Amino acid sequence: MTTSNSLVYLIALPLLGATILLLAGRRADKWGHILGTLMSASAFGVGLYQLSQMLSRTNQDRPVTQKLFDWISVGSFKVDAGLMLDQLSICFVLLITGVGTLIHIYSISYMSHDHDRRRFFAYLNLFIAAMLLLVLGNSYLNLYVGWEGVGLASYLLIGFWNQKPAYATASKKAFVMNRVGDMGLSFAIMIAFATMGTVSFDGIKSAVGHTSTAGLTAMGIMLLVAATGKSAQFPLQAWLGDAMAGPTPVSALIHAATMVTAGVYLITRSNFIFDAAPTAQLLVVIVGAITLLFGALIGTAKDDIKKALAASTMSQIGYMILGAGLGPVGYAFAIMHLLTHGFFKAGMFLGAGSVMHGMNDEVNMRKYGALRKFMPITFATFGLGYLAILGVPPFAGFYSKDKIIEVAFNSAGNKGIILGAVTLLGAGITAFYMTRVMILTFTGKSRWDDEAHPHESPLLMWLPMAVLAIGSVSSGFLLSRGNALVNWLAPLFVQHGELTERLKPTVVSALALIMVAIGVAIAFIKYSRQEVAAVAPEDVSVFTKIARQDLMQDSFNEAVFMRPGQALTATLVKTDEAVIDGAVRGVARMALGSGSLLRGLQNGFVRSYAALILIGAALLIAAIWMVVQ
């Protein structure tokens, strides 16, 4: 393995930026945003340098490591704080720093009216540093540090406007639900240590062969729990919608392009475990399949443009998780969809931010309409992202999503038919709700509030959107040309044998396009041919009502976890008060009671003291006399 001394700069630069911005305080208000952007951009530069170094080596020699210091050294157990950059990490590094830098640039303008813009950039830099540590760590323990770091940054940024109680609650909700997932990761690390005695990726990879399947399955399931928490997958998905409380660039960077895809990274990185634990792998597929439909269904009912996009993110990550759960055939396509999704979803979120910017921060799509004429650039970039997520050739989604659908169809037995049907259905619903977003926002008649004066966003905002739109158009084609990404990642995964081909790629693509066409057509009939109500209609079917309630996810969590949890704590409090406090108070009351009894003797009268002494002496003498007798 090649070593390198420059890996640490990837993390150190944004971390330095965050430190300076946080410590300098108000003094940095004038130049804080520029420093933050520069730090992120220079990390991107280091990433590009690493890529060029990597390309100059043969495929087997590409991974680079750097040991920072001995972290834990107890007997035979050693953990180094070390970094590892391989073919998988570099994809993430470039996505995080590249999209991250674009979003920094966008935020300079988007947050220019916020008096706390410097703090915002400090948190963004902190996020970039933590996310890079997550993908560069060479062991689960190092990954865990980054994993917690992005959770912290996410919490800080969702609650950036924490003067609004609802936003503060949303950030707390995200943090708590993430903690449930984090617990899974810590258990996975403990299992790895208990069964294999090591936590580094290399060590575990070589120890998998002589480890019991039960241990690997347990570890795989715990890793899946971790992934569901961070990536907003079923059953820990409920936080993502509320996370839209954060500023829109945050939603674009953290809750669309990078942090929420950490679960996909975790599963792909742990491919050696999931390949050896079929039960855990099957669970991954099931979670992905459920979430992709779950998110898509929520997306159909949301009137809040950011929440609709968040539901879409959940659904698209469902596709990635499903792809990663299909084993060696799917890993590369999961990563490819992750990268293309990073472009088009971040682009669409920035577009949504641009629309909000022009509409007085209105998020309700029923109050948009006819914005195409007023925001042509936003419309164009958003539209390209829309075509990409639909999977229309030759846009990015066509190369990545259709591949996942194809691989799903080709997996063995009934599983293949079910998964294929689910992913196709998901593609149809995706087409429906994304068309709905497009129609409600950009076409039709205007339904604005009186004080809205829509206008195109400034250059610093539309430029990143344009770059991401170019990515939405070309990334899929570039990554799949000559199987580029698949071959690039191939050395990391075990090679799979010949696939049973149930359906030809062209047939799958045709089916997917038919589903998309149906979805688009339904959306057109419902929202373009008919007048759109400015207020969400109340007389809707029970299904719509449930979908508006996020498929009852919050009610479910409330009924199943929150209420029993509260009952449990209430019981514990009562027990504490009755038993523990009771015992303590009982001792105190006993001392108090005996004290007040004895106090009667201390009445302050000298003569009664004298009488008592006399009686005592008499009794003593009597006792001695009786003993002597």
Add this chain to the structure above:
Amino acid sequence: MDAANYLYLSALLFTIGAVGVVVRRNAIVVFMCVELMLNAANLAFVTFSRINGDLNGQVVAFFTMVVAACEVVVGLAIIVTIYRSRRSASVDDASLLKR
């Protein structure tokens, strides 16, 4: 004369002293009763000295006298001070420790 009679006298004096301490309120009288008890004890010591034919009891009696003298000095000073501040020498009036 039988030495036991001195002991009876001693017991009688001690009892008178003890009863006086318990029943009288005037601090001076209580004080005199305490002295009476001390002297009753002295009488008993001297008697035992006589019975045993050695000087131990008499020596103790001297010690007691010294202690009693000191006690009188301190005790009378306290009583006088209390009387000055409270215009009363009743021991029941000075029951202030209770509160």
